[in-house]
Amino acid sequence: MGTSLQALLAGLPDGPVVPAEAVARLAATRDRILVVLDDDPTGTQSVADLPVLLDRSRGSLEWALRQGRPAVYVLTNSRSLGPEEAAERNREVARNAFAAAATVGVRVDFVSRSDSTLRGHFPLETDVLGEEIRTGTGAPVDGVVLVPAFGDAGRITVGSIHYAASEDGYTPAGRTEFARDATFGYRSSDLRDWVEEKTAGRIRATDVARIDLRALRTDPEGTVALLRSLSDARPVVVDIVEENDLRLLAVALHEAERTGARLLYRVGPPFVRAVIGQEAHPPLEVAELTAIRRGGPAQDAPGGLVVVGSHVAVTTTQLRHLVERTSPVELEIDVAVLLGGADPAATLAALVGEVAAAAAAALASGNVVVRTSRVLVSGSDGADSLAVSRRVSTAVVEVVREVLRQTAPRFVVAKGGITSSDVAARGLGIERAMVRGPLLPGIVSLWEPVDGPARGIPYVVFAGNVGGPTALADVVEKLSSG
Helix, strand or coil, rough: CCCCCHHHHHCCCCCCCCCCCHHHHHCCCCEEEEEECCCCCHHHHHHEEEECEEEEEHHHHEEEEEECCCEEEEEECCCCCCCHHHHHHHHHHHHHHHHHHHHHHCCEEEEEEEECCCCCCCHHHHHHHHHHHHHCCCCCCCCEECCCHHHHHCCCECCCCCEEEEECCCEEECCCHHHHHCCCCCCCCEEHHHHHHHHCCCCCCCEEECCCHHHHHHCCCHHHHHEEEEEEEEEEEEEEHHHHHHHHHHHHHHHHHHCCCCCEEECCCHHHHCCCCCCCCCCCCCCHHHHCCCCCCCCCCCEEEEEEECCCCCHHHHHHHHHHHHHHHEEEEEEHHHHCCCCHHHHHHHHHHHHHHHHHHHHHCCCEEEEEECCCCCCCCCCHHHHHHHHHHHHHHHHHHHHHCCCEEEEEEECCCHHHHHHHHHHHCCCCEEEEEEEEEEEEEEECCCCCCCCCCEECCCCCCCCCCCCCHHHHHHHHHH
16 A cells, blocks of 8 residues: 555645746746757656757757757657667767757756656766766766656655555555566665665765755755755755645756756656746647648548557556547557567568558558557566567567558557657657647647658657556547547
8 A cells, every 4th residue: 555645745834836937037047948868758748839859960959959949858768778878879969969059059958857767777877968068068067956756647756755656645666566677677765775776886875965845845045055065966856746846946946056056957757847937738629639730641531540569557557448448440569479480570571561551451440559469578687678679669660660651640649658759760750849738637748740751640659657547548539539
């Protein structure tokens, strides 16, 4: 059994209400654009009307920085990569961002956006960005601010302990299925211990600073002073329960940075929304979905394509509800068959050809679900598990690419972080897009591709581990009517 929110917050005060517009005014005085390196595309689900890039080139970054928005997202998809590739991709983005900023004439700061359930390449990615910031600016990073909380998805931090919500209440993250991840697993729920665990003792838990909920809500001067006291990339973990807590933190961060602190951020999805002072965008209306398709190849398409790669329990439950409620044509990419063939290339080609042909034909009359088989196949270790994931992802991508070659779906939904990134970049050929907003309150991002063969096809990024049992069915029904 988990703990109730009431019990977790017993005796803690409320903080003063901070309107989003107040933070936006502060952000406007900073004369900088945040470059958000997103380790999978689900980080955009908390924001709206911002550029998102799958192409990491200097030219695309120049395009994004010229859009006049307070933040731009760059997809690294590093959660699907090994450590060396992840490090190199972060370096590439940072260097191209500095070069693009010099050309455009703007200043950039960096946000490392990762998973609200603590999976990803930490501390590798913040270490690499810290090195690039020192090289690009001549100044070191003073503090690394860790804010994984994502209240809309039930992930909060109280007393430095990170929790994930379920029907039974809030459970410390180290006791959830996410902590058993084959590649990025962990034991610790206290974020200070988690930092020590992930840095293999290089940073001791006792050396990690903290901002607890009471201080955040009642002592703004003390919070700013703590942030200004950081040096040598010292980590600081922050308690966050709700949006207003993030805005209180944003005010303190802006003040600390205005007076000289250089900070780097490792955060969950809603942090960027709060720190730029953006209101939570309401779920998109049907008319907005129709406008995206107008005049494009998907305008009169009968059926949409739902691609499911995530294997977490939440996704499997949501998939069952979708099938029961809407009766789509359901097609499977059998992972055991894919991995077991004597000739990998021939096995892949045969499987892709069969599934794609069936999907393209079925889209003429309604929605189609293409899913990987529901039994998770892991490798012998973390690296082997990533290799298996990449082979499966290649099959998914090739199916989507072939379907798009044959017909334009009414929409495309990709379920799962790595799945979403690979489908967007490799399956649909998206290089640049605009995040238009969420399809459910605070979660599930819709992109409008601005280039490539998917232009005019609404693309939905749906994290594997968010939403209630009917969330996927709700999203597909809205897309089908729009």
